[in-house]
Amino acid sequence: MLLLLTWHILITSVQATPPPPPPPPSPNLTDILHNPEASPNTLLIDTFLHQDVNDLGHWHGPLEGLTVHHSPGFVRFFPSDPDHNYHTQLSASSCFDLRPYQPTHFLHIVFSGTTKFSIFLNQNNPACNFTRNPFPQTSDVVEAARYARGNDIYIPLAHFQIDQTRAVSVSFGGFYSLEPLTLYRIEIVPSIPVGFPVPHRMNNGRLVLTCSRPGSFAFGIDDGQPRFAQEVMKILEEERVLVTFFVVGLGLRDRDTNFSNVYREMIKRGHQIALHSDTHRKMEGLASTADIDREIVENIKSFRQILGIETHYFRPPFGTLGARTRQRLANFITDPQVITWSVDIEDWLWADSKTPEKQREAFFRDVMHGGNLAVMHFLSPTTVGYFREVIQFVKGQNKSIMRIDQCLGDPRSPPLKYPVH
Numbered sequence: 001m002l003l004l005l006t007w008h009i010l011i012t013s014v015q016a017t018p019p020p021p022p023p024p025p026s027p028n029l030t031d032i033l034h035n036p037e038a039s040p041n042t043l044l045i046d047t048f049l050h051q052d053v054n055d056l057g058h059w060h061g062p063l064e065g066l067t068v069h070h071s072p073g074f075v076r077f078f079p080s081d082p083d084h085n086y087h088t089q090l091s092a093s094s095c096f097d098l099r100p101y102q103p104t105h106f107l108h109i110v111f112s113g114t115t116k117f118s119i120f121l122n123q124n125n126p127a128c129n130f131t132r133n134p135f136p137q138t139s140d141v142v143e144a145a146r147y148a149r150g151n152d153i154y155i156p157l158a159h160f161q162i163d164q165t166r167a168v169s170v171s172f173g174g175f176y177s178l179e180p181l182t183l184y185r186i187e188i189v190p191s192i193p194v195g196f197p198v199p200h201r202m203n204n205g206r207l208v209l210t211c212s213r214p215g216s217f218a219f220g221i222d223d224g225q226p227r228f229a230q231e232v233m234k235i236l237e238e239e240r241v242l243v244t245f246f247v248v249g250l251g252l253r254d255r256d257t258n259f260s261n262v263y264r265e266m267i268k269r270g271h272q273i274a275l276h277s278d279t280h281r282k283m284e285g286l287a288s289t290a291d292i293d294r295e296i297v298e299n300i301k302s303f304r305q306i307l308g309i310e311t312h313y314f315r316p317p318f319g320t321l322g323a324r325t326r327q328r329l330a331n332f333i334t335d336p337q338v339i340t341w342s343v344d345i346e347d348w349l350w351a352d353s354k355t356p357e358k359q360r361e362a363f364f365r366d367v368m369h370g371g372n373l374a375v376m377h378f379l380s381p382t383t384v385g386y387f388r389e390v391i392q393f394v395k396g397q398n399k400s401i402m403r404i405d406q407c408l409g410d411p412r413s414p415p416l417k418y419p420v421h
């Protein structure tokens with residue numbers, strides 16, 4: 001099974017959908033070319049003739065519960081969540097080299113319906129292997145609305161800043177409208193119709209799922225229950241490890257929780273504190289950029305006023321991401337580091353179930369598959385109960401546990417507090 005981006009949502013079955021209206025006329029690829037110097041090679045990726053494979057013979061399909069209606073020649077999405085997404089793969093599971101199409105070519109998409117979504121170009125892991133974590137390793141993303149005119153979208157491939165030798169799929173997600181989207185054609189073309197406007201590339205936050213420092217491992221710990229904070233702190237002290245806490249502005253301002261004192265103490269002990277939005281909503285799904293901005297700005301303000309710190313590091317609530325969130329982060333933060341994960345303890349799934357030990361299994365499995373940057377929370381006694389064991393498991397793999405900024409070799413990070421073993 002191909003699990004490309006498994007966020008906090010369970011995959012649900014595809015529902016029946018009403019019959020779709022006919023597709024629009026095929027695109028008018030004018031013979032007067034915008035860039036006559038470009039090499040003429042075109043790569044046809046997907047015309048949606050088949051249910052499960054694209055024109056390259058590789059998998060395409062929905063993930064995270066997106067409802068789709070497929071008919072030969074098009075696919076229609078009925079998104080209701082920004083985490084919904086649809087991938088069409090450039091290679092079976094390995095790496096596709098886009099260099100022959102660089103820097104001149106464009107990703108061309110023929111569509112109808114909403115433009116309120118993001119288009120991702122996903123990069124495979126260094127092993128070019130979908131059984132290794134993370135898969136994909138990272139992505140770059142643009143806003144469909146900025147590139148769309150009529151039924152066409154043309155995006156310069158150069159606007160996607162990924163390792164061009166390791167492309168693995170094009171995907172669609174980050175929906176912020178309930179309006180359907182229909183796709184008819186995805187291809188890479190050497191030129192665009194004369195006069196078709198191409199916007200400038202917008203700066204955005206770098207998406208990070210893994211530690212890059214050799215032999216390193218990091219825990220990114222999100223939301224917690226104040227009553228477990230002392231226990232977490234005790235385990236961290238005794239195990240002599242530093243971690244990164246992603247902290248929500250609202251919780252920090254809440255005087256009833258004592259979180260301001262908890263995180264002041266964490267800072268004193270050397271842990272990293274990083275942004276996690278103001279009210280913990282799926283930011284990419286918010287209707288306006290003003291709403292997204294508020295989540296970022298108020299979180300930054302609370303850090304300044306209550307903790308007296310600034311940070312470049314951010315983790316999106318639920319891991320939900322799209323072009324707008326990453327762009328707005330770059331608007332307020334220099335060189336933002338957008339951190340998700342490659343090890344998921346799956347506490348959101350198992351912590352309060354009848355089989356809490358599945359958290360341990362999930363953690364071990366992801367580490368054995370090559371993951372080295374974890375996500376967990378301290379919301380449940382079962383998760384906190386496994387915390388020491390998973391730390392010791394990582395140490396047993398000869399990994400050095402450190403803060404996320406340290407595991408990325410960030411020159412702004414403090415020196416390691418504990419010796420590397």
Ligand SMILES: [Zn+2]
Nearest residue numbers: 222223317318
């Ligand atoms: Zn969270």
